[in-house]
Amino acid sequence: MPTYKSRMWNGKIYLYNLNTQQIYKGLLEEVKSFAKNRNYSIDTQDSDVSNEFSAFECGQFVERLKLKITPRDYQIDGFVHAVRNNRCLLLSPTGSGKSLMIYMLSRFYPHKKLIIVPTISLVYQMAKDFDDYGNKLNIRMITGTSKKDWKDNITDDVVITTWQSIYKMPKTWFQHFGVVIGDEAHLFKAKSLTSILEKLPHCRYRFGFTGTLDGSQTHQLVLEGLFGPTKSLVKTKDLMENDQLAKLRIKILVLKYDKEIAKQVSKMKYADEMDFIVRNQKRNEFINNLALSLDGNTLILFQYVEKHGKQLYDMINSKVKKGRKVFFVFGGTDGETRESIREITERETNAIIIASYGTYSTGINIKALHNIIFASPSKSKIRNLQSIGRGLRVSDNKDQCTLFDIGDDLQHGKKVNYTLKHLYERVKIYNQEKFEYKLYKIGI
Numbered sequence: 001m002p003t004y005k006s007r008m009w010n011g012k013i014y015l016y017n018l019n020t021q022q023i024y025k026g027l028l029e030e031v032k033s034f035a036k037n038r039n040y041s042i043d044t045q046d047s048d049v050s051n052e053f054s055a056f057e058c059g060q061f062v063e064r065l066k067l068k069i070t071p072r073d074y075q076i077d078g079f080v081h082a083v084r085n086n087r088c089l090l091l092s093p094t095g096s097g098k099s100l101m102i103y104m105l106s107r108f109y110p111h112k113k114l115i116i117v118p119t120i121s122l123v124y125q126m127a128k129d130f131d132d133y134g135n136k137l138n139i140r141m142i143t144g145t146s147k148k149d150w151k152d153n154i155t156d157d158v159v160i161t162t163w164q165s166i167y168k169m170p171k172t173w174f175q176h177f178g179v180v181i182g183d184e185a186h187l188f189k190a191k192s193l194t195s196i197l198e199k200l201p202h203c204r205y206r207f208g209f210t211g212t213l214d215g216s217q218t219h220q221l222v223l224e225g226l227f228g229p230t231k232s233l234v235k236t237k238d239l240m241e242n243d244q245l246a247k248l249r250i251k252i253l254v255l256k257y258d259k260e261i262a263k264q265v266s267k268m269k270y271a272d273e274m275d276f277i278v279r280n281q282k283r284n285e286f287i288n289n290l291a292l293s294l295d296g297n298t299l300i301l302f303q304y305v306e307k308h309g310k311q312l313y314d315m316i317n318s319k320v321k322k323g324r325k326v327f328f329v330f331g332g333t334d335g336e337t338r339e340s341i342r343e344i345t346e347r348e349t350n351a352i353i354i355a356s357y358g359t360y361s362t363g364i365n366i367k368a369l370h371n372i373i374f375a376s377p378s379k380s381k382i383r384n385l386q387s388i389g390r391g392l393r394v395s396d397n398k399d400q401c402t403l404f405d406i407g408d409d410l411q412h413g414k415k416v417n418y419t420l421k422h423l424y425e426r427v428k429i430y431n432q433e434k435f436e437y438k439l440y441k442i443g444i
Helices: 025-037 055-065 073-085 098-108 120-133 191-198 217-226 236-241 259-265 270-279 281-293 305-319 335-347 381-389 418-432
Strands: 087-091 113-117 139-142 158-162 179-183 205-210 230-232 247-256 298-302 326-329 352-356 371-374 400-409 437-443
Touching (some): 025 217, 055 073, 073 087, 073 098, 098 120, 113 120, 120 139, 120 158, 191 217, 217 230, 247 281, 270 281, 270 418, 281 305, 298 305, 371 381, 381 418, 400 418
Parallel strands (some): 087 205, 087 230, 113 158, 139 158, 179 205, 247 400, 298 352, 298 371, 326 352, 371 400
């Protein structure tokens, strides 16, 4: 990272601030455990005690909401846990209905609510989900950085916004809110997101929701510091077995290149190898032919817009059969267009969406998605699991989703190429999650 290379940062994340002698309140239990193990005495002046909120009271509250969708048992458990503890980080997989729990919390508290999401698409989707549940709240959506968004008094019950839209807003603007909710909270480790929550020191009710943690202890401790201790609600495998998520088939397609090409690539750095892969004409033609051969709605995820995503879109769009819709979504696509594409795809049975990981790997709800193609390699646990989650929602005409994970075997002698190592990392994730997969070797 530039800040590390320039020696402006030593590469470490400190949970305890030596200057202020403060630590995030969500880590109180960690502090108590630390003190107990060392026989230190500890004095707490914590007024944030647990609330007595019974299952019976919850049942009465849910009945008053007159929801159009009946909450599942684990959603009720998550809601009750949040109300009882005032702050927490709820871990629940993609497709498990996190937005319904967020809606229930938004209806429960009389305070003004600030809901922070990572992308513009999710701002629109969250508001639509609220309507689907039978919304009785006034909602303001903020998707830009206009000063009018913070100069006006907040009269709405709920503000749904991206973190990019508000992280520069003054501390006075945040004083309106008594409840803050972070959806897809695994992205809340960025400094700007941390600074947002630090502008809410008197906000008592803090709830983070995520389907994925990256597996590192520091990541989890930062999130728990901001929101509260983690509670896991349900596993993806359990939801599949109960037919609450679509069955997942994973086909790992390992592309084997010529020895001479592998020799050339073996001398490349990571960036050069990635550039070679995404610009490779035969590889892109393979993805093109694969996408056009599939039945059902297909999502193709890429990393680089100009040198890969745009090329795939032009190639597929020029060869697709007349009447079959093809969409292209990237960071420059405005929020309303993204939402429009999502809604159109829900009504289609054979559309193709070519989208960047940044726009469509997290949170986007497309129930009628039958196929996913990983066109760009990645080893990120969060990105891969979130991307898989796009296809796990069930619909009337779908109970199964197929993931085509494209790997690139450019191994030369004992030198294993970077992106093949990334594939090994993805396979580890599939094994950890107990996903079934088959591996196919294909010459290219």
